[in-house]
Amino acid sequence: MSKLKIAVQKSGRLHDDSMKILKEIGISVDNGKDQLKASARNFPLEVFYLRNGDIPQYLRDGVVDAAIIGENVLIEKGKDISIVERLGFSKCKVSIAVPKSSDAKSLKDLEDKRIATSYPNTVNQFLETEGINAQLHIINGSVEIAPNIGLADGICDIVSSGSTLFKNGLKEVEVLLKSEAVLATSPLILDENQKLVDKLQFRLKSVLKGRQNKYVLLNAPNEKLEDIIKILPGMNSPTILPLAKEGWSSLHSVINKNEFWEVIDELKQNGAEGILVCPIENMVL
Numbered sequence: 053m054s055k056l057k058i059a060v061q062k063s064g065r066l067h068d069d070s071m072k073i074l075k076e077i078g079i080s081v082d083n084g085k086d087q088l089k090a091s092a093r094n095f096p097l098e099v100f101y102l103r104n105g106d107i108p109q110y111l112r113d114g115v116v117d118a119a120i121i122g123e124n125v126l127i128e129k130g131k132d133i134s135i136v137e138r139l140g141f142s143k144c145k146v147s148i149a150v151p152k153s154s155d156a157k158s159l160k161d162l163e164d165k166r167i168a169t170s171y172p173n174t175v176n177q178f179l180e181t182e183g184i185n186a187q188l189h190i191i192n193g194s195v196e197i198a199p200n201i202g203l204a205d206g207i208c209d210i211v212s213s214g215s216t217l218f219k220n221g222l223k224e225v226e227v228l229l230k231s232e233a234v235l236a237t238s239p240l241i242l243d244e245n246q247k248l249v250d251k252l253q254f255r256l257k258s259v260l261k262g263r264q265n266k267y268v269l270l271n272a273p274n275e276k277l278e279d280i281i282k283i284l285p286g287m288n289s290p291t292i293l294p295l296a297k298e299g300w301s302s303l304h305s306v307i308n309k310n311e312f313w314e315v316i317d318e319l320k321q322n323g324a325e326g327i328l329v330c331p332i333e334n335m336v337l
């Protein structure tokens with residue numbers, strides 16, 4: 053039986069969440085820390101631990117069938133590789149930044165200037181589209197230090213909280229793209245392995261949907277039920293069960309987790325009591 057070969061970052065920002073999501077979709081991997089390859093116990097799958105930056109080439113060559121990778125890396129060097137599913141973690145931006153004292157307000161203002169980056173293709177594409185000339189300095193890390201040491205007038209790098217920019221006296225002037233971890237597949241994937249990817253994708257969708265939602269249970273007097281149902285977004289057809297306490301019911305429903313926190317005070321004011329909010333492992337739709 054064929055096994056699906058999937059690449060996961062060996063160590064770094066993506067590693068832990070990638071392994072976590074595999075676990076949540078029911079895949080147990082024997083994980084020796086220094087192993088470069090591991091097999092799943094309960095799914096025809098082998099995990100290859102690789103550098104994030106090397107993964108596009110492995111996908112292109114068909115050395116691996118699929119990968120969990122930063123979308124920004126695919127935009128930089130894997131335009132030919134298809135994204136199967138966005139995974140919602142490792143969210144970041146790829147942005148242009150300049151020293152706080154600079155007058156530059158966008159990429160346009162860096163005409164004829166020097167830009168340090170690890171993402172030359174991404175920057176070049178934006179420069180071309182906007183018809184701007186700039187000189188690129190390609191460096192592999194610590195990009196944010198470049199303006200301070202006189203190497204560049206601006207930089208293009210990953211921004212998440214913005215604290216690295218802040219610490220280096222830089223300000224973000226333009227966001228080139230937004231990124232998150234994605235599941236991607238090789239253009240050379242065989243049909244039988246594509247079927248395994250489809251299975252993974254189905255499981256991923258139900259885990260991701262579960263993460264976005266909460267299962268809410270609350271008690272309320274019967275005469276308040278109508279008002280409470282109006283307050284709770286998405287609670288069009290809640291389950292209502294009578295409580296042993298005369299005139300009271302228990303109300304159960306699935307609710308988007310962000311929407312829920314916005315209405316919690318209103319719920320209490322309208323008589324809801326004993327509110328329980330539970331995580332959902334999977335939502336199979």
Ligand SMILES: Nc1ncnc2c1ncn2[C@@H]1O[C@H](COP(=O)(O)OP(=O)(O)OP(=O)(O)O)[C@@H](O)[C@H]1O
Nearest residue numbers: 064065066103104105122123124142143144210212
């Ligand atoms: N500060 C951050 N916040 C959120 N996501 C980030 C951040 N920095 C990087 N990422 C995302 O995580 C991915 C991996 O970043 P990380 O710094 O761990 O590895 P890398 O140096 O890019 O890759 P390699 O595995 O090749 O060494 C990036 O491509 C990006 O998608």
Ligand SMILES: O=P(O)(O)OC[C@H]1O[C@H](OP(=O)(O)OP(=O)(O)O)[C@H](O)[C@@H]1O
Nearest residue numbers: 193194209210211212213214215216217
């Ligand atoms: O906006 P922030 O939250 O500060 O995150 C942005 C920083 O995070 C990444 O570096 P990382 O910490 O991964 O180090 P690396 O350069 O060694 O990959 C990225 O290259 C930025 O430098």
Ligand SMILES: [Mg+2]
Nearest residue numbers: 064065193210
């Ligand atoms: Mg990094």
